[in-house]
Amino acid sequence: MQPAAADTGIVFVRTDVTGNPRIKATPHQVVDTQLATTIGDGEARIATIEHLMAALSSLGVDNVVVGVDAPELPIMDGSAAPFNYLIRAAGIKTLSAPRRYIRMLEPVTVREGDIEATLSPFEGFRVSYKLHYEHPVFEEHNRRLSVDVSAERFESDIGQARTFGFLAEIEMLQSMDLARGGSLENAVVVDDSRILNDEGLRVPDEFVKHKILDAIGDLYTLGHPIIGAFSGVKSGHSTNNRLVRELLARPHAYEMVTDWVHVEPPVEVRV
Numbered sequence: 001m002q003p004a005a006a007d008t009g010i011v012f013v014r015t016d017v018t019g020n021p022r023i024k025a026t027p028h029q030v031v032d033t034q035l036a037t038t039i040g041d042g043e044a045r046i047a048t049i050e051h052l053m054a055a056l057s058s059l060g061v062d063n064v065v066v067g068v069d070a071p072e073l074p075i076m077d078g079s080a081a082p083f084n085y086l087i088r089a090a091g092i093k094t095l096s097a098p099r100r101y102i103r104m105l106e107p108v109t110v111r112e113g114d115i116e117a118t119l120s121p122f123e124g125f126r127v128s129y130k131l132h133y134e135h136p137v138f139e140e141h142n143r144r145l146s147v148d149v150s151a152e153r154f155e156s157d158i159g160q161a162r163t164f165g166f167l168a169e170i171e172m173l174q175s176m177d178l179a180r181g182g183s184l185e186n187a188v189v190v191d192d193s194r195i196l197n198d199e200g201l202r203v204p205d206e207f208v209k210h211k212i213l214d215a216i217g218d219l220y221t222l223g224h225p226i227i228g229a230f231s232g233v234k235s236g237h238s239t240n241n242r243l244v245r246e247l248l249a250r251p252h253a254y255e256m257v258t259d260w261v262h263v264e265p266p267v268e269v270r271v
C-alpha cells in the first residue's frame with residue numbers, strides 16, 4: 001500500500017500484468033460477487049478486496065494505491081485484523097483536503113426474494129445484519145446484530161471476525177479447483193453439527209460480525225464514508241453491490257457533505 005494524494009480514492013494496481021493496469025474500487029468496477037467481491041477493468045481483475053476495504057473504511061483511509069501481484073488479495077486469516085494492524089503500524093497521514101461524506105436523505109432498498117439490503121438516514125454509521133441458516137451451529141449464536149461502527153470497535157471486535165464456510169461447500173469448491181487455500185487457518189468451518197476449528201470462535205457471534213465486516217467493505221466501494229444506517233437480511237456481496245449501484249442511480253437519496261462533526265474523526269497514527 002502506497003500513500004496517495006487527495007481525491008485519488010482506493011486504487012488497485014496489478015503489478016504482475018504488463019502495463020500495470022489500475023482499477024479504482026467503485027461500485028461499477030465490481031465485476032464478480034460469486035465467492036468474494038472482485039473488481040475488474042478489461043482483462044485485469046482483482047478478487048477478494050472486501051476485507052482490506054473494510055479496514056480502510058474503519059481507519060478513515062480515503063486515498064491509497066494498493067499494488068497486487070496476483071489476481072487475488074491474500075486472504076490472511078480470513079478476517080480484516082491483519083490489514084487493520086499493518087495499516088495502523090505503517091501510520092496514517094491526514095491530508096489538507098476536506099473529507100467528503102455521503103449523507104443519506106431517503107431510504108434506498110434492494111430486494112430479491114427474502115434477501116434484502118437497505119441504506120437509510122441516520123446520524124452516524126450503523127450497520128445491522130440478520131443471518132438466516134437452518135443449522136444447529138447457528139441456532140446457538142446470536143444471528144441479529146446492530147453495530148455503531150468506530151475504529152475501536154472494528155479493531156477489537158468486528159474486524160477480527162473470520163470468514164465462515166460449510167465443510168461440504170468447501171469440499172465441493174475444492175473439487176472445482178476453487179478455494180484451494182481454504183483451511184481452518186483462514187476460515188471458521190462448520191460441518192453438519194459443529195464448528196471444526198479447535199479454537200472455536202474468536203469473538204462472540206463471529207458469524208454475524210463477519211457479515212457486518214463484509215458489508216462495511218462492500219459499502220466502501222462508494223469511496224466515501226456513509227452517514228446513514230445499513231441493514232441487511234441474508235444479503236451478501238451481490239446484494240451489497242446492487243445496493244450501492246442503486247444509491248448512485250438515485251441522487252435525491254443522498255447528499256455529499258464535508259462539514260460532518262458528529263462522527264469520530266479518522267484515526268491518526270504515527271510511528
Ligand SMILES: [Zn+2]
Nearest residue numbers: 050163210214
Ligand atoms: Zn468476508
